[in-house]
Amino acid sequence: NAGVMQNPRHLVRRRGQEARLRCSPMKGHSHVYWYRQLPEEGLKFMVYLQKENIIDESGMPKERFSAEFPKEGPSILRIQQVVRGDSAAYFCASSPGTVTYEQYFGPGTRLTVT
Amino acid sequence: GQNIDQPTEMTATEGAIVQINCTYQTSGFNGLFWYQQHAGEAPTFLSYNVLDGLEEKGRFSSFLSRSKGYSYLLLKELQMKDSASYLCAVRGGRNAGNNRKLIWGLGTSLAVNP
Numbered sequence: 624n625a626g627v628m629q630n631p632r633h634l635v636r637r638r639g640q641e642a643r644l645r646c647s648p649m650k651g652h653s654h655v656y657w658y659r660q661l662p663e664e665g666l667k668f669m670v671y672l673q674k675e676n677i678i679d680e681s682g683m684p685k686e687r688f689s690a691e692f693p694k695e696g697p698s699i700l701r702i703q704q705v706v707r708g709d710s711a712a713y714f715c716a717s718s719p720g721t722v723t724y725e726q727y728f729g730p731g732t733r734l735t736v737t
Numbered sequence: 738g739q740n741i742d743q744p745t746e747m748t749a750t751e752g753a754i755v756q757i758n759c760t761y762q763t764s765g766f767n768g769l770f771w772y773q774q775h776a777g778e779a780p781t782f783l784s785y786n787v788l789d790g791l792e793e794k795g796r797f798s799s800f801l802s803r804s805k806g807y808s809y810l811l812l813k814e815l816q817m818k819d820s821a822s823y824l825c826a827v828r829g830g831r832n833a834g835n836n837r838k839l840i841w842g843l844g845t846s847l848a849v850n851p
Contacts, residue, residue: 656838656839664843665824665841665842665843665844666780666824666841666844667841668838668839668840668841671838678838679838681838714779714780724767724768724770724785724828725770725782725785726770726782726839727782728779728780728781729779730778730779731778731779
């Protein structure tokens with residue numbers, strides 16, 4: 624059973640470009656979470672999605688950031704017009720649709736904005 | 738507001754025992770998680786407590802007191818590979834319903850010395 628997969632693992636973008644981060648949850652998991660982590664800092668919740676639904680986006684910046692989890696395919700975190708401050712590690716986690724609540728994390732995407 | 742507090746850093750000696758504390762103030766409580774995160778890697782699940790008491794899993798144990806809003810992670814027979822950040826997270830919300838969002842502490846960086 625493959626774990627949570629994220630790609631790309633490393634992404635370099637120039638200021639003003641768009642960044643697309645992909646996350647494929649573990650098989651059988653229907654809940655996806657996106658987090659951002661700056662060096663030497665804690666995990667910051669961004670958004671929680673189920674298939675075709677955004678459940679909680681209270682941690683998402685109001686502008687430039689969006690997320691989706693379509694019926695088919697991976698979850699996508701999209702950052703438009705990136706700025707240097709967007710440089711961070713972005714982790715995706717998934718959990719099953721049962722009573723079990725632990726989240727399983729992917730390896731993360733390291734975004735560098737130059 | 739909702740808050741999770743952990744010590745920022747701890748140091749211990751190989752072979753010893755260390756206790757990492759976590760206190761929380763959340764609107765409702767639906768379980769507490771401990772995760773381990775090595776530098777540059779994704780967090781990995783260690784334990785889950787929803788009822789008061791001690792949960793033991795090998796060298797690691799986790800304790801919860803809901804009335805005190807308090808948990809600790811106990812690591813025994815410390816090994817060098819236990820040097821990592823340890824994250825406390827709470828599933829809060831009075832009517833959490835289907836919302837599985839976790840509230841995360843900033844993590845405790847543990848250094849194990851020979």
